[in-house]
Each structure stands twice: as C-alpha cells, then as structure tokens.
Amino acid sequence: MEKREELYRGKAKTVYRTDDPDLFIMHFRDDTSAFDGKKVAQLPRKGMVNNTFNAFIMGKLAEAGIPCHFVKRLDERDSLVRRLDMLPIECVVRNVAAGSICRRLGVQEGMDLVPPTFELFLKNDALGDPMINDSHVASFGWATPEQVARARELTFQVNDILKKLFADAGMILVDYKLEFGTFNGELMLGDEFSPDGCRIWDAQTRQKMDKDRFRQDLGDVIETYEEVGRRLGMSFG
Numbered sequence: 001m002e003k004r005e006e007l008y009r010g011k012a013k014t015v016y017r018t019d020d021p022d023l024f025i026m027h028f029r030d031d032t033s034a035f036d037g038k039k040v041a042q043l044p045r046k047g048m049v050n051n052t053f054n055a056f057i058m059g060k061l062a063e064a065g066i067p068c069h070f071v072k073r074l075d076e077r078d079s080l081v082r083r084l085d086m087l088p089i090e091c092v093v094r095n096v097a098a099g100s101i102c103r104r105l106g107v108q109e110g111m112d113l114v115p116p117t118f119e120l121f122l123k124n125d126a127l128g129d130p131m132i133n134d135s136h137v138a139s140f141g142w143a144t145p146e147q148v149a150r151a152r153e154l155t156f157q158v159n160d161i162l163k164k165l166f167a168d169a170g171m172i173l174v175d176y177k178l179e180f181g182t183f184n185g186e187l188m189l190g191d192e193f194s195p196d197g198c199r200i201w202d203a204q205t206r207q208k209m210d211k212d213r214f215r216q217d218l219g220d221v222i223e224t225y226e227e228v229g230r231r232l233g234m235s236f237g
C-alpha cells in the first residue's frame, strides 16, 4: 500500500491518501492536546502507543460485529483505514460522571450513571465542541435521523463490549467519545479509540489512567496508557 499526499492534519493524527481511493493511512503522531487545542505537548512514544492501542480495541470491536473503518495496523505509527465521509458530531457515553457533565450539571465526579447517558457534541474546536441534540442535527443537516439512531445504537453496543473488557482487566470505562462516518452508505465507526478519547479508572483505587493525566498534570501519561494496554493484553515495542 503506497502512502501518497497528506490529506488532513488533525491535532494528534495525520491522514494520508493511498494508491487505493477507498483506503487512507492514519498516522499517529506524538502530539497531544486538550481543552480544544489550548493545551498542547509532545509526548514521546505516544503515537506508537495509541496506534497499537487503537488497533487492539478496533480489532475487538470488529470481532464483536461492530462495523469499523479500521483495516489493519501497518507499522509502529500507521494504520490502514477505509475512507469514510465523517459526520461532524461526537457521540459520548458515560457510565460514571466525570469531566464536562460534572461542570454542566453540578454532579459529583464518580457518581454511577444508571442507565449510562448518551450525549451529542458538534465537532467544532472554535466553538468549544458545544453540546447538541437530535433536533439540531436534523435542522442543520449534520446527519439524518436514521444515522443518529444507528450511531447511538452502535455507541451503546460498543459500551457493552468495552465495559466488560476493561472490567475483566481491573478497570472502569468511565466515558468515551466515538465518531462515525459512512462508507458506501453504511454507517461505520471511524476515528480512534485510545486513552486520549475515553476515561479509564483503576477499579480498586480509582486512579486516572487516561488523558486526564495530561489535562490535570498528573504525570506518567504514556507510561499509564501502556499500563492500561498491558492489562488488556497488548504489548508495546
């Protein structure tokens, strides 16, 4: 698979065209950012760790029947993915209250959310990724009602699969963000799943094992991502 020109440079990944118009290469860089790009840093090994992490999780999800853009990991920092037309929305499921829901609703961090909540956000850094609902999505044409319903269904299916995976390895999947797109009309999971886009706590100590370590200057960011991966059965180079 030949890597061609750069198509899109995000905050932590770069997407390249390939010689196949249906396939892109997703390159994971060491850049990290938080607070809509206001806090940035370079964390050595992060690209390698997140590429490995994402490949492992996407593999588990695909095995469980979730349609994913992920095709295969190519090398340390690159993965091959299907070219999706992305929906400009983020789907967030929360099993435990943390982050923005605590600020918005004044609830205590750590409160169990039963049933888990489902939230939609507009993918727009300049606006601070505002929270939106199905009605906004329909009025502004960001997705069809059927696509939103399917994205919600898939997001909850992912929750059933991953909550158990993390629980079996002694961790709590607190919350996570997914992005979807279409490939030949079919809605598929796109983007990535790594500790950059979810919250993971140790089940015993409730120690934070995700990007909150970077957001809150807790240290050992990448070492902790690797610890999460090792507990799930990954090995890093």
Ligand code: UDP
Residues within 6 Å of the ligand: 090, 092, 098, 099, 100, 101, 129, 175, 176, 177, 196, 197, 198, 199, 211
């Ligand atoms: N998230 C993300 N990208 C975003 C916004 C949120 O990956 O642009 C993830 C975040 O890491 C967390 C979940 O989505 O796992 C919920 O984030 P929240 O709404 O609590 O926002 P935050 O506290 O991260 O600002």
